[in-house]
Amino acid sequence: MSPSAIPSTAPPLPVPERDRDSAPFWDALREHRLRLQSCDACERVRFPAMSRCPYCVAPEHRWRELSGRGRIYSWIVVRQAFRPEFAAEVPYALVTVDLEEGVRVVGRMDDVDSPAFDLAVVAAYVDHPEWTELRFEEMAA
């Protein structure tokens, strides 16, 4: 559902409270690119953004551009809005995705009937007025 379809009575979707660690992630999404931190010490990619590697605690990292391709690890279909901002959004799916580069991320999927275990999905980018959201869609066969 596009943001313009939200009734005027609904509050706008929350805007990410970006910080120093996460700013490059949100900036990349704005350009429709997916970039995550990759640890210089152990080379593992991490999400969400944080100042230290959650695997080896090293601080040094670079921002690596990812393919956006992955497979569904788990998913839910949200039928009840827990915040008024999402009253016009339900139902929607939330999927956790294991990306090819070995990192698990979470995003929405618009089609609530398509999520399935191990389904191949690819990143899509939804522009909101102040930020861009990472969503997933089923990969074309």
Place this chain on the structure above:
Amino acid sequence: MDPFAGRTAIAGAGMTELTRRSGRSVLSLAREAALAACSAAGLEPTAVDGVVQYSMYDDSVQAEALGAVIGARDLSYVMDFAQGGQSAAHMVAHAAMAVACGFAKNVLVFRAMNGRSGVRIGQRAAVGGGTEFRYPLGFVAYPQVAAMWARRYMIETGATELDFGAIAIAQRRWAERNPRAVLREPLTEEGYLASRPVAEPFRLPDCTTEVDGAAAVLVTSVERARDLALTPAVISSAAWATHGFDLDMGSSLRYDDYLRNFSGHLAGPLWKRAGLGPEDVDYAEVYDCFTGALALNMEGLGLCAPGTAGTFAREGHTSPGGKLPTNTHGGLLAEGYVHGMNTVTEAVWQMQGLGGERQVPKNDVAVVSSGAYLSGSAIVLTKDR
């Protein structure tokens, strides 16, 4: 000899009624439950010298404030613990440690909340470092986080939604026998399937029912408990575990084994300290904010095999008359959400023979757990021998 195991006991338990709108202050609820626990034990409230409580989103009242309104003017041990469902057994353990180490003699542990008419935890956006990435997606509330775990559990074990349903149905059978429970009408498989989806795979009966109310227990030494009014529920063991904690309690993207929550990580030390095993348990009061959490907790504690909690419930083992009566008050699912403190009070009442229409036939050993996913606690209670 273990410095903790078997040295303290819960001497009494008390609760308020559970409502959807108490019309009272949280402190008033806390006071009623605390006085009920003292009265059950036969202890003058002025003899209380320690108070421990837990809260979330600042929804409770300070331990010291409770002391003030029950006439316990001199306290030598207090704690206000800002965590949620992980806390109840851990707070009992803290009170027990204070008593065992001589910091206090009679410690009240309470949870009080206007959880329905005031702060509704299940609808609050949890706080913490990972929320920046979840809120804008509409991944905001704890039931959604729990449902994500539940789906993964289904993928890995082959369990179906009806396995979660079997858990809700079994616990409702206990609630039918519990006048305090807020959901007492029988639940059938058809009724479960027809109920409103919340965050699939979870429907409404998979989720706890938020209420206003309070629960409290009195912890003292085994020796003092023997001189009080009721059978002591001896605290034979306690354990806490945090595993895979990330930025906040809803951040579990990097969790390494979705079939094993905190309870699988504390079971070893818990049973070892007690000198008992899951096979010794007569009845279990196990944290169940969601059916999926109950499954992980039962399996993690070793009460049933991994992936089988739904089958175990469907076969009647956890129901009235079953071999392992579980959540004999109806659980948080059906009695109501006093954040796991009512899970403790029920365990105590059953051991003291105060279970009424739902009294279990054998009540020598009980396990009580608190928590759902990344962290939690548990205690083992045994009848004084």
